[in-house]
Amino acid sequence: MIMDYGNCTLCPRQCGVNRSAGERGFCGCPDTALVAKSMLHKWEEPALAGSGGSGAVFFGGCTLGCQYCQNAAISGGPVGKPMDSAGLRRLLESLIAQGAENIDLVTPTHFLPTILPALRPKLPVPVVYNCGGYERAETLAALEGNVDIYLPDLKYADAGLAAALSGAADYFPVATSAIREMVRQTGPVRWQGERVVRGTIIRHLILPGQIENSLRVLDWIGETFAPGQVLVSLMRQYTPMGGLPAPFDRRVTEEEYDAVLSWMYLNGLEGFTQEADSADVGFIPEF
Numbered sequence: 001m002i003m004d005y006g007n008c009t010l011c012p013r014q015c016g017v018n019r020s021a022g023e024r025g026f027c028g029c030p031d032t033a034l035v036a037k038s039m040l041h042k043w044e045e046p047a048l049a050g051s052g053g054s055g056a057v058f059f060g061g062c063t064l065g066c067q068y069c070q071n072a073a074i075s076g077g078p079v080g081k082p083m084d085s086a087g088l089r090r091l092l093e094s095l096i097a098q099g100a101e102n103i104d105l106v107t108p109t110h111f112l113p114t115i116l117p118a119l120r121p122k123l124p125v126p127v128v129y130n131c132g133g134y135e136r137a138e139t140l141a142a143l144e145g146n147v148d149i150y151l152p153d154l155k156y157a158d159a160g161l162a163a164a165l166s167g168a169a170d171y172f173p174v175a176t177s178a179i180r181e182m183v184r185q186t187g188p189v190r191w192q193g194e195r196v197v198r199g200t201i202i203r204h205l206i207l208p209g210q211i212e213n214s215l216r217v218l219d220w221i222g223e224t225f226a227p228g229q230v231l232v233s234l235m236r237q238y239t240p241m242g243g244l245p246a247p248f249d250r251r252v253t254e255e256e257y258d259a260v261l262s263w264m265y266l267n268g269l270e271g272f273t274q275e276a277d278s279a280d281v282g283f284i285p286e287f
Contacts, residue, residue, distance in 0.1 A: 055100025209247030222267030
């Protein structure tokens, strides 16, 4: 696949707009990367963040637009400092010099024509591709050899829920195809001491009142991948952001989390869990 802004089909929306000519598609973003924030991020999974933290680069805009997004301040449009490939490379090297355990690219897909050259030559720490899971497998194939760890969400198995909350009724078939491609590239999870240095970690955010959706997501992971092939990060950090009706106006209950956690273990899945106090706006980076 050609990485190009001229006829943009980077994400599953496949808008086909010429971003280099000033046209804007679903993400609303131009033809250069917009860096909304960079930081040593200590709140990623412990096997990623380690003691030094992940070298997180948060990009403005998004290809999903989830109604409950915790990063809505930057995901809703073209927010951030414009940066070309050379400038982005310098930023990544600066984060590594500050002690970053890895480079954590957060919501990067719509800027890949700028990002990909910045990853070459290979960086001395793992590169993490942190995304919402709604990805084109064809786009991901062009990343092979440049990404060490994929960190996708698998938000929905329920098409109606995906349509209502993220405007993407096709989320499940698209995301599962993308995750298969990610695992094909990385192979089984590989550890170096207490750090994951290669592999795919699938995040699932439990939504209030939507246990059945979570169980179906975990069923698919358990049926698709052999033990140790992927890790699961089961997240309870859903935080009501305002404006959504019940049940999305509340946090996940202890009973809901325990039910999904039990199902994760019944599926023979390994990975990471979260404490109840993770559902707090204090854990959302300031943009």
